[in-house]
Amino acid sequence: MILDDLVAATKKNMARRQEQVSLADLKAQIEQAADQRPALVLNQKLAQAPITVISEIKQASPSKGQIVPREAFDYRQIARDYTQAKVDMISVLTEEEYFKGSLDILKAVVATTDVPVLRKDFTIDPYMIYEAKAAGASAILLIVAILSDQQLTDYLALAQELGLSAIVEAHDQDEIQRAVQAGAEIIGVNNRNLKDFTVDFGNTQRLRENIPADIAVISESGIQSRSDVLQLEQAGINGILVGETFMRAPDKVAEINRLRGFSHDQD
Ligand SMILES: O=C(O)c1ccccc1NCC(=O)[C@H](O)[C@H](O)COP(=O)(O)O
Numbered sequence: 001m002i003l004d005d006l007v008a009a010t011k012k013n014m015a016r017r018q019e020q021v022s023l024a025d026l027k028a029q030i031e032q033a034a035d036q037r038p039a040l041v042l043n044q045k046l047a048q049a050p051i052t053v054i055s056e057i058k059q060a061s062p063s064k065g066q067i068v069p070r071e072a073f074d075y076r077q078i079a080r081d082y083t084q085a086k087v088d089m090i091s092v093l094t095e096e097e098y099f100k101g102s103l104d105i106l107k108a109v110v111a112t113t114d115v116p117v118l119r120k121d122f123t124i125d126p127y128m129i130y131e132a133k134a135a136g137a138s139a140i141l142l143i144v145a146i147l148s149d150q151q152l153t154d155y156l157a158l159a160q161e162l163g164l165s166a167i168v169e170a171h172d173q174d175e176i177q178r179a180v181q182a183g184a185e186i187i188g189v190n191n192r193n194l195k196d197f198t199v200d201f202g203n204t205q206r207l208r209e210n211i212p213a214d215i216a217v218i219s220e221s222g223i224q225s226r227s228d229v230l231q232l233e234q235a236g237i238n239g240i241l242v243g244e245t246f247m248r249a250p251d252k253v254a255e256i257n258r259l260r261g262f263s264h265d266q267d
Pocket residue numbers: 002003056058061062063064190192194220221222223241242243244245
């Protein structure tokens with residue numbers, strides 16, 4: 001299964017980074033950081049209407065292969081476009097092998113924009129949460145399917161301590177229950193089945209009904225049209241995370257506005 005491969009690749013690459021930068025070094029970087037961004041910023045944005053938009057920067061994925069040619073993957077320009085479109089958060093894939101991301105890309109995006117940044121990765125160790133904070137991220141992803149209950153609880157506590165919002169990603173009812181029990185305040189429901197890559201767009205809608213109303217829900221993957229967004233809004237979704245649709249759009253600002261239902265670019 002792809003998640004097993006992703007976790008194995010993540011372990012290997014994290015071990016390499018740990019040899020280069022110790023946990024003590026990361027903690028020192030966090031203490032000395034001049035650019036302190038607001039804490040738990042995604043929690044605050046999700047509490048406000050209208051729907052929160054998280055725009056993703058990724059050049060490749062396991063399901064789609066190379067989405068943008070390497071030479072055309074200008075992540076700084078994409079960050080500027082997303083900033084111009086006034087998105088609420090920018091998601092940066094940092095997984096190295098399958099998504100061809102990196103922490104350096106995330107750091108460059110943080111340096112390019114004031115928009116808060118989500119480190120999108122397969123978090124398997126507290127080290128990666130400290131790395132995210134040291135790199136200037138404002139949020140992290142915790143995937144229920146690859147973590148034990150104890151890890152979920154501990155990593156949520158660490159994220160909170162560091163002022164990082166945490167999106168806890170679940171795909172079915174059992175994983176939703178585990179996320180709720182661990183104390184998740186934001187649940188990301190992935191419409192993409194990570195076993196066979198099929199996208200069932202109704203997944204978030206069905207699962208939303210069983211998630212307590214005070215927990216914000218973000219619908220992830222496969223969102224392409226204004227009517228998709230309207231359907232999700234009607235189902236009580238608080239946010240959307242969109243990657244491929246924006247990455248493939250020649251005019252990203254117009255595409256984001258189209259999904260939001262704005263007929264013209266907003267100033
Ligand atoms: O996208 C994949 O192929 C994938 C495979 C295995 C694990 C995660 C995967 N995607 C990560 C994501 O969650 C998406 O990048 C994100 O939800 C945006 O999806 P999309 O709008 O469909 O690009």
